[in-house]
Amino acid sequence: LSSCLKSVCVCVCVCVCLLKESLSLKTSVCSRTFCGAGRECVSTDRGEPVCRCVQQCDASEHWVCGSNSRSYRNHCELHRDACITKTKIHVQHRGHCLEKPTNTDVSPIVCFLSDRDWLRERVIQWVQQEVESNAWSAHDLLQTYFQTYDDGDSQLDSKEFLSFLKHNETALNLTYSKTLETNLLLRSLCVDALIELSDENADWKLSLPEFINCLTPIYHPPERKCALEDEVFEDGAETHMECNKCVCACGNWVCTALTCNGEDQVEEDVNKEAEEEEMTEEEWSRRVAELNALHSQQ
Numbered sequence: 001l002s003s004c005l006k007s008v009c010v011c012v013c014v015c016v017c018l019l020k021e022s023l024s025l026k027t028s029v030c031s032r033t034f035c036g037a038g039r040e041c042v043s044t045d046r047g048e049p050v051c052r053c054v055q056q057c058d059a060s061e062h063w064v065c066g067s068n069s070r071s072y073r074n075h076c077e078l079h080r081d082a083c084i085t086k087t088k089i090h091v092q093h094r095g096h097c098l099e100k101p102t103n104t105d106v107s108p109i110v111c112f113l114s115d116r117d118w119l120r121e122r123v124i125q126w127v128q129q130e131v132e133s134n135a136w137s138a139h140d141l142l143q144t145y146f147q148t149y150d151d152g153d154s155q156l157d158s159k160e161f162l163s164f165l166k167h168n169e170t171a172l173n174l175t176y177s178k179t180l181e182t183n184l185l186l187r188s189l190c191v192d193a194l195i196e197l198s199d200e201n202a203d204w205k206l207s208l209p210e211f212i213n214c215l216t217p218i219y220h221p222p223e224r225k226c227a228l229e230d231e232v233f234e235d236g237a238e239t240h241m242e243c244n245k246c247v248c249a250c251g252n253w254v255c256t257a258l259t260c261n262g263e264d265q266v267e268e269d270v271n272k273e274a275e276e277e278e279m280t281e282e283e284w285s286r287r288v289a290e291l292n293a294l295h296s297q298q
Contacts, residue, residue, distance in 0.1 A: 038079025053083035055220075059122060065097035066090070070112075070236070077114055084113075084223065085234040108256045110249035111189035113223060113235045116197070119190045124217050126168055142212050155205035161191050193250045197221055224251025 030041035035051035044050050057076035064072050066089045072078040075091065082089040131138050145167070149160045156164070165187070195206055198214040206214065213219055226233045226248035233239075237248040243260035246253045 038076070038081075038083035054080045056117070056121065059118070059125070062094075063096050064094055065092040067092050068236070069097050071096040072114075073118060077118075081112075081114055081236065085236050106256050106258065107238075107245050108247055108254045109185055109189070110247050110254045111186055111193045112249050113221075115186065116190050116193040116250055117221060119187075120194055120197075120215070120221065123165070124215055127215060128217075138216075139212060142215060143208060146208050146211050155203075155207055156195075156211055157205045158188065158191050158195055161195060161206070162188065165191070196250070226251060226253050228253070 029043045029047060029049050033041045033049040033051070035041050038054055039051045040054050041049050041051055054076065057074060057080055060074055062074045064075060064078055066072055066078050066081075068087070068089050069092075070081075072081065078089055078091065127138060127141060130136070131141055134141070145164055146156060149164045149167075150156055151160065192204075194214060195204060198210045198219075199206060200210060223235070225235070226237065228239065233248045235248055235250065239246050239253075241255060244256045244258050246255040248254075
């Protein structure tokens with residue numbers, strides 16, 4: 001028996017030593033590698049250092065306005081976006097960007113990948129805190145929430161998902177913009193982006209397995225891109241279709257809906273009669289769909 005115990009102790013010590021040596025090796029590999037803002041060093045399978053875009057920034061809120069007129073939650077988010085989009089972005093000033101849209105350059109309100117991922121991370125953190133305080137499993141807790149907000153069809157649509165978020169709105173502190181109206185719209189758009197994230201059958205509703213997968217920490221959301229005329233565009237890329245601006249957001253082209261009249265641009269009035277519009281809603285939807293056609297085939 002004494003001999004067996006000694007063998008076990010030796011085995012445990014060897015395993016611990018190997019683990020410490022492995023961790024030490026990974027640390028030493030990147031100890032002399034500087035990757036720059038928005039990038040981080042990781043060790044390859046061969047033990048070589050390589051720089052990549054930061055996978056995830058912390059949730060601290062120190063808003064800054066980028067030179068691309070986008071508001072970022074903190075410096076890390078700005079530099080991460082610059083790395084992902086392969087563009088140069090510097091801090092214009094602290095705080096949110098001033099929202100001053102002009103008639104000549106109106107941008108659509110969109111939920112970018114960074115917004116979607118930030119919302120998802122905050123929900124995951126909130127769920128984990130409840131798991132720790134109530135001694136539940138994450139699976140059981142999410143199942144309970146699913147059953148609470150499901151209207152009986154065993155699926156959560158965007159409205160029900162929003163109700164789920166509002167359950168603990170204070171803890172989530174879901175703030176995207178200084179404007180309340182814009183903030184509410186962005187929240188709704190990001191919920192749609194979250195649903196699309198794990199909606200395997202593309203019905204814009206989440207089953208229980210899809211809902212749990214969406215909020216599982218080990219699941220890493222894909223960084224979807226937009227396609228247009230055999231070219232691939234990163235999140236945040238812009239293009240124009242007549243007088244309307246289109247922005248790539250979460251793998252989809254999102255466009256403004258302005259009535260184009262020569263060089264003049266007039267925002268559509270939903271109360272106008274159909275005959276007063278230069279393009280019907282069906283025609284406009286078809287035009288926007290053309291932008292996403294290549295992407296949907298991927």
